[in-house]
Each structure stands twice: as structure tokens, then as C-alpha cells.
Amino acid sequence: MSGRPGGVKAVTLADVAAAAGVSVSAVSMALADHPRIGSRTKQQIHSLAEELGYVSNSAARSLRSQRSGTIALIVPNTGQHVFGHPYFMQLLVGLSEVLNARGASLLVSTNPDERHGVVAYERVLRSKAGDGAIVASAAVDDVNVLRLVDSGLPVVLVGHYPAIADAVSVAVTDVEGARAVTEHLRLSHGLKNIAHISGPMNHQTSIDRLAGFRAGLGRGAGKALVVAGDFGEESGRQATRELLDKQPGLQAIFAANDEMAYGALLELRSRGLRVPGDIALVGYDDFGVSRLTTPALTTVSVPASEVGRRAATRLLDLIEGIAQVGQETLPVTLTVRESCGCPNDT
Amino acid sequence: MSGRPGGVKAVTLADVAAAAGVSVSAVSMALADHPRIGSRTKQQIHSLAEELGYVSNSAARSLRSQRSGTIALIVPNTGQHVFGHPYFMQLLVGLSEVLNARGASLLVSTNPDERHGVVAYERVLRSKAGDGAIVASAAVDDVNVLRLVDSGLPVVLVGHYPAIADAVSVAVTDVEGARAVTEHLRLSHGLKNIAHISGPMNHQTSIDRLAGFRAGLGRGAGKALVVAGDFGEESGRQATRELLDKQPGLQAIFAANDEMAYGALLELRSRGLRVPGDIALVGYDDFGVSRLTTPALTTVSVPASEVGRRAATRLLDLIEGIAQVGQETLPVTLTVRESCGCPNDT
DNA sequence: ACTGCCTGCTCAATCGATTCAGCAAGGAGG
DNA sequence: CCTCCTTGCTGAATCGATTGAGCAGGCAGT
Numbered sequence: 001m002s003g004r005p006g007g008v009k010a011v012t013l014a015d016v017a018a019a020a021g022v023s024v025s026a027v028s029m030a031l032a033d034h035p036r037i038g039s040r041t042k043q044q045i046h047s048l049a050e051e052l053g054y055v056s057n058s059a060a061r062s063l064r065s066q067r068s069g070t071i072a073l074i075v076p077n078t079g080q081h082v083f084g085h086p087y088f089m090q091l092l093v094g095l096s097e098v099l100n101a102r103g104a105s106l107l108v109s110t111n112p113d114e115r116h117g118v119v120a121y122e123r124v125l126r127s128k129a130g131d132g133a134i135v136a137s138a139a140v141d142d143v144n145v146l147r148l149v150d151s152g153l154p155v156v157l158v159g160h161y162p163a164i165a166d167a168v169s170v171a172v173t174d175v176e177g178a179r180a181v182t183e184h185l186r187l188s189h190g191l192k193n194i195a196h197i198s199g200p201m202n203h204q205t206s207i208d209r210l211a212g213f214r215a216g217l218g219r220g221a222g223k224a225l226v227v228a229g230d231f232g233e234e235s236g237r238q239a240t241r242e243l244l245d246k247q248p249g250l251q252a253i254f255a256a257n258d259e260m261a262y263g264a265l266l267e268l269r270s271r272g273l274r275v276p277g278d279i280a281l282v283g284y285d286d287f288g289v290s291r292l293t294t295p296a297l298t299t300v301s302v303p304a305s306e307v308g309r310r311a312a313t314r315l316l317d318l319i320e321g322i323a324q325v326g327q328e329t330l331p332v333t334l335t336v337r338e339s340c341g342c343p344n345d346t
Numbered sequence: 347m348s349g350r351p352g353g354v355k356a357v358t359l360a361d362v363a364a365a366a367g368v369s370v371s372a373v374s375m376a377l378a379d380h381p382r383i384g385s386r387t388k389q390q391i392h393s394l395a396e397e398l399g400y401v402s403n404s405a406a407r408s409l410r411s412q413r414s415g416t417i418a419l420i421v422p423n424t425g426q427h428v429f430g431h432p433y434f435m436q437l438l439v440g441l442s443e444v445l446n447a448r449g450a451s452l453l454v455s456t457n458p459d460e461r462h463g464v465v466a467y468e469r470v471l472r473s474k475a476g477d478g479a480i481v482a483s484a485a486v487d488d489v490n491v492l493r494l495v496d497s498g499l500p501v502v503l504v505g506h507y508p509a510i511a512d513a514v515s516v517a518v519t520d521v522e523g524a525r526a527v528t529e530h531l532r533l534s535h536g537l538k539n540i541a542h543i544s545g546p547m548n549h550q551t552s553i554d555r556l557a558g559f560r561a562g563l564g565r566g567a568g569k570a571l572v573v574a575g576d577f578g579e580e581s582g583r584q585a586t587r588e589l590l591d592k593q594p595g596l597q598a599i600f601a602a603n604d605e606m607a608y609g610a611l612l613e614l615r616s617r618g619l620r621v622p623g624d625i626a627l628v629g630y631d632d633f634g635v636s637r638l639t640t641p642a643l644t645t646v647s648v649p650a651s652e653v654g655r656r657a658a659t660r661l662l663d664l665i666e667g668i669a670q671v672g673q674e675t676l677p678v679t680l681t682v683r684e685s686c687g688c689p690n691d692t
Numbered sequence: 693a694c695t696g697c698c699t700g701c702t703c704a705a706t707c708g709a710t711t712c713a714g715c716a717a718g719g720a721g722g
Numbered sequence: 723c724c725t726c727c728t729t730g731c732t733g734a735a736t737c738g739a740t741t742g743a744g745c746a747g748g749c750a751g752t
Binding site: 360 | 711
Binding site: 010011053054055056057058059060062063068070086088089092096100105106107108109110111122123125126127128129262288289292293294 | 402432446451454456471
């Protein structure tokens with residue numbers, strides 16, 4: 001009723017209590033819908049709180065209830081790294097969707113710089129700023145992940161961590177996906193001398209995709225040539241240079257992600273090699289890039305936003321005490337476009 | 347010294363105090379480097395705190411100090427919308443960089459669904475979960491933005507809000523950018539009958555780019571044909587269909603962002619029209635997409651991560667009481683590639 | 693009429709860190 | 723020798739919400 005001017009005056013429980021002529025406890029209990037508060041009083045307090053614009057102070061609530069209503073996304077990397085990759089975008093879409101629906105907030109915790117591997121973990125782990133954490137994109141040999149899981153704090157890992165097999169995690173069938181795309185090159189197109197540009201080998205994703213690649217080659221598929229990149233476009237280009245120099249009869253390249261595949265495409269093109277005419281090329285991830293290139297990239301679609309959704313759901317359940325069975329694995333799907341040699345059907 | 351087992355036992359100030367044999371106050375003051383605490387005691391407390399793994403409880407600290415150390419990114423849209431657009435990614439890169447460097451955290455506040463326009467604002471505004479807010483991608487007619495700014499809470503707006511001219515904001519020179527790219531088409535390539543696919547007209551960005559387009563046409567540049575899209579790829583394709591049907595002598599299309607330009611490219615291609623041979627095409631934003639298409643898209647590069655960096659810096663300064671002059675505008679740059687008709691220099 | 697129980701609220705402790713007033717010990721100054 | 727100041731710490735209040743214990747009044751049962 002009274003026009004509130006500009007000042008930031010916080011409305012506390014005490015204000016509502018004073019207005020209603022009851023105690024602070026009564027207001028707190030009324031708003032929490034406690035059965036021992038009369039329904040007429042509840043009504044009155046609710047409308048009064050609404051009118052005064054009362055919103056519970058999150059710090060006080062967190063302190064008392066020992067719960068913040070916030071979950072942290074921990075990424076042991078710099079912000080540049082995180083938000084630069086569309087993978088995280090997709091993951092965030094899924095996370096935010098579930099968190100919003102269940103009234104939780106999202107705290108994003110990246111690392112100030114590459115050195116402080118511990119900072120991102122500790123900040124959340126100890127300060128109780130988050131009720132739980134989702135860890136994405138950690139290296140397989142990152143001991144902090146183990147520490148975090150061991151600490152007893154609710155944690156959901158995104159991706160496989162064989163070293164922490166009992167942790168709650170959400171991953172995708174990378175081995176199968178890599179195998180499928182490799183077999184597509186080998187069996188559907190009859191290609192031999194297929195090379196793989198892998199990701200950094202301290203990430204399980206890279207390990208799995210490499211394993212799938214090897215499995216997909218079967219035996220007698222010629223030599224398996226592998227060069228490691230870092231998931232960045234330029235490293236894909238560099239790796240392609242190496243491959244072309246080392247391997248004369250190269251017929252196909254399977255890059256462990258689309259960005260490296262795009263780098264490969266640039267290098268092949270600059271050498272006058274046609275894709276897929278001279279060399280077939282496939283990527284992995286399908287986060288937008290692959291749709292745009294010419295030729296459109298055959299790739300493996302990773303359901304990253306679904307991974308985010310599942311991870312958030314399981315973490316919130318975990319926080320609420322609902323037991324979670326260990327690993328959950330979502331299927332990836334082969335998305336055939338043109339760069340493998342299949343006909344264009346746009 | 348004693349191996350800590352799995353349990354989540356919080357180490358509080360009291361624990362450190364007990365171990366050091368001093369009062370809680372002394373520990374608090376020592377860690378805050380208060381001058382009235384002896385340097386020897388400080389040393390001892392610091393190492394003891396380190397050893398016990400003490401981390402201050404963020405809820406308690408926030409409650410007492412009335413400051414959360416967190417800033418909120420408010421986006422009056424769903425998570426899907428936010429993280430789906432590379433613009434936000436870039437913005438987040440800049441934000442997280444500055445926040446990390448200055449010890450602040452990032453709370454991402456999206457909306458559960460399109461209806462609840464108020465939710466995202468109120469949650470942060472009232473609960474004191476954040477010390478300040480950065481508002482991005484709000485509609486020009488969103489009254490909640492005005493309310494938020496009026497509330498006295500530190501707020502930095504991303505983009506122009508002519509209706510709230512006195513607010514602290516960080517924007518880019520969209521009018522000039524749109525004008526430059528339009529003039530490039532008109533003057534460098536001598537094109538006439540240039541059409542514009544605009545964004546949704548309740549966003550200032552769309553308004554500014556349209557204004558720049560009009561300015562760039564000058565007079566006597568033929569008819570200015572404008573069709574509105576929604577910044578999505580499909581709407582670009584749809585708009586292009588309309589344009590081609592309505593306007594026989596069309597020589598160039600300027601899409602208000604790259605994704606719509608990509609949609610336009612698909613439509614042009616499917617009709618057998620060559621770009622830039624038959625029709626020149628330019629976009630706006632330059633967030634990755636434009637580099638990948640064939641032909642590579644001429645566009646206007648928006649320094650979104652720098653916008654994020656500036657917005658975060660100014661917000662933190664504002665929170666610390668450093669007065670901020672109103673609007674700040676960062677320059678965009680014309681990035682010439684191939685789709686306008688310029689030679690390929692890859 | 694007395695006990696027991698239910699209803700509807702109030703009191704006070706509590707979460708953990710911060711901060712100001714205050715107090716004891718020691719040295720300087722008169 | 724007494725006062726005053728400085729140094730180095732302790733005690734207690736405080737931030738705002740939550741929650742179990744407690745208490746007053748009303749009603750039913752015997």
C-alpha cells in the first residue's frame with residue numbers, strides 16, 4: 001500500500017511479526033506451514049508477508065538449516081576453457097532446467113588459473129556454499145576428485161572415472177560411439193588406413209574414444225595411426241599435418257571431437273585434398289559446429305544436455321537422502337552427414 | 347597430523363580457537379589480519395587453521411557481514427535460451443574471469459519458464475543471495491529491470507536501455523556496426539536493394555541494428571526491406587523465403603545475427619542461388635558460426651567477453667562503493683570474410 | 693471437579709563469524 | 723610511586739531464521 005522508495009531496506013521475519021502482532025517464531029512456522037499454527041493466523045501472516053515483500057534471507061536460512069539450496073558446478077579449469085566449449089553450454093542447459101524446476105540455484109566454480117587445481121574444489125567443499133557438487137571435465141588422475149568424493153559431500157561426476165568406480169556418475173557410451181563411427185568408415189565405406197586424432201590422454205573421454213576406435217578397426221584393418229591433440233581446432237590441424245606426412249595411404253581421419261575435425265578439414269582443404277573424395281573425415285560431439293561445415297561433418301551426437309539433466313536430478317536426490325546406484329551411462333548416436341562419404345540429404 | 351576420515355565434519359573458528367588455546371575472537375581477528383593481534387599469535391593461528399583445513403562458513407560470514415561475495419547473473423529467460431546462444435558463453439567467459447580474479451562467485455539465475463518474468467529478479471533482489479546483479483538480454487519494455495535498478499541494489503545492465511538512461515550499463519556500438527556493414531555492402535560492393543532480417547523488436551539490440559541498417563543505406567539506396575526474425579536459424583530461413591518472394595531484384599541480405607544469416611544461407615543455397623555471386627549475405631556477432639560456413643560469413647565482431655569483463659568490473663566496483671558513470675559503450679568491428687563478395691584470403 | 697490432551701502460540705537456544713567495548717599486563721613519563 | 727598509554731587478548735552482542743521445549747486455555751472423559 002505505502003509506496004516504497006528506492007532504499008534497500010530488508011524486510012525480516014521480525015518486521016512481519018511486528019505487523020502481525022505475533023512472535024517471530026509464529027511467522028516462521030506459519031510460512032513453513034507448520035500444523036501447530038492456526039489456519040486463520042497463517043492466512044493473515046501469508047498475506048502480510050506478501051504485502052511487505054518479505055523474502056527469507058538466504059544467509060540466515062543457510063546458516064541455521066545447514067543447507068544452502070545451491071549446488072555447485074565445479075570445473076577444474078579456467079572460465080575461458082569452460083564457456084569456450086559448447087559442451088558446457090549443453091551441460092548447463094540441462095543442469096539449469098532441473099535446478100530451476102526444483103528450486104535450487106547454480107553456483108559456477110571455475111579456477112582462477114591453471115595452477116590452482118585445488119581451489120575450485122576446496123572453495124565449495126569447505127565453505128558449505130553448496131549442498132553438493134557436480135564435477136565436470138576433470139582429468140582422470142586428478143586426486144582432488146577422489147578427495148571430494150571421499151569427503152562425504154554429495155557429488156555427482158560427469159563422465160567415467162574408473163579410479164573411483166563407486167562414485168555416483170553420469171557418462172555416455174563413448175567406447176561404443178567411437179566404435180560405431182569407426183566401423184561405419186570401415187564397413188559402410190570400405191576404408192582402410194584410418195587414423196585417429198585423440199584428445200588429451202589424461203581425460204577419460206579421450207581414452208574411451210581411442211579404445212572405441214581400436215575396437216572399431218577390428219583386425220586386419222591396416223595400421224592404427226594415432227596422434228594426440230588437445231580438443232582445440234588448431235591441434236586438429238597440427239595433428240593432420242603430422243598424419244599426412246607420416247601416412248601416405250591415409251583414407252580416413254576420425255577426430256575425437258568436432259573442433260579438431262574442423263581443424264583437420266582446414267588443413268586438408270589447404271593441401272587441396274577433397275573431403276570426403278580423397279580423405280573421409282568424421283568428428284565427435286555434434287554441438288553445432290559439425291552442422292555448419294562444408295561438407296557437413298559426420299559425427300557422434302552426445303546428449304550433453306540430457307547428461308546435465310540426469311546429473312542434476314541425481315545430485316538433488318542424493319542431497320535429499322535418496323540413495324543412488326553408481327554409474328549411469330547414456331547412449332550416444334551416430335549422426336551421418338557428408339564428410340564420411342555418404343550422400344548429402346539436406 | 348591425525349588422518350581425517352570420510353565424514354563431513356566442518357572445521358569452525360571454535361575448533362581452531364580450541365587448538366590454539368585462544369578465543370574465537372582472536373582467531374577471527376588473526377585471520378583478518380587485525381593489527382591488535384600479536385604477530386606471533388597470528389603466525390600460529392594461520393598455520394593451525396591451514397593444518398586443520400579451516401574454511402570460513404560462507405553462510406555465517408554472509409549473515410554477519412551482510413555481504414555474500416557473490417554476484418548474480420540474471421537472465422529473464424529459460425536456461426535453454428541462455429546457454430543455447432554463444433553470446434552468453436562469451437559473456438560468461440568475461441564475467442568469470444573478473445569474478446575469479448577478485449574472489450567473487452557467480453550465481454546464475456535463469457527463469458523456470460517464460461511466464462514468471464519476475465521470479466529471476468526477485469529471488470536475487472530480496473534474498474540477499476547476491477551483492478549485486480548483472481542483467482542481460484532483457485526486453486526493452488521489461489518493467490522489472492526498472493524496478494531492480496530503482497531498488498538501490500547494485501545493478502549493471504548489459505546493453506542499452508534508453509528507458510533507464512541513468513543506470514550503469516555496458517553496451518556495444520550496435521548502430522555504428524550495423525551502419526558500417528551496410529555501407530560496406532552499398533559502397534564497397536555497390537549493391538542496391540539490400541534487405542535486413544531483424545531480431546525481435548522488443549530488444550534494443552534489434553532496434554539499434556535496424557537503425558544502423560537504415561542509416562547505412564543513406565538515401566537513394568533503393569527500398570529498405572525489413573523482415574523480423576527471432577535470432578534463431580530457422581527464422582532466418584523463413585525470413586529469407588519471404589524476402590525472395592517479395593523482392594525480385596534483391597542483391598544483398600544483412601541478418602541481425604549470424605545464426606539467422608546461416609538460416610538465410612541454407613535457404614539461398616537450396617534455391618540454387620550462389621553467395622555472394624547472386625546475393626551477398628552478411629551477419630552480425632561473430633561467435634564462431636560465421637567462421638565455419640561456406641562461404642565464410644562477413645559479419646560484425648561483438649566483443650562479448652570484453653563486455654562481460656567490463657560489466658563484472660564495474661559491478662564489483664559499484665558494490666565497493668566506487669561511483670560509476672552511467673553508460674559505457676564498447677566498439678564493434680567489421681570483420682570482412684567472403685560472403686559479402688570480398689576475395690577469400692584464408 | 694479433576695486429570696489428560698489437544699490447540700496455538702511464545703521463549704530461548706542455536707547455526708558460525710564478526711566486532712566493539714573492555715580488561716590485564718607492561719612500559720613510559722612525571 | 724602513581725597515572726596514562728599501548729599492546730594483546732577476551733566477552734558478549736549481533737546478523738536472521740529455525741526449532742524443540744514450554745505454557746495457557748479449552749474441551750472431553752470419568
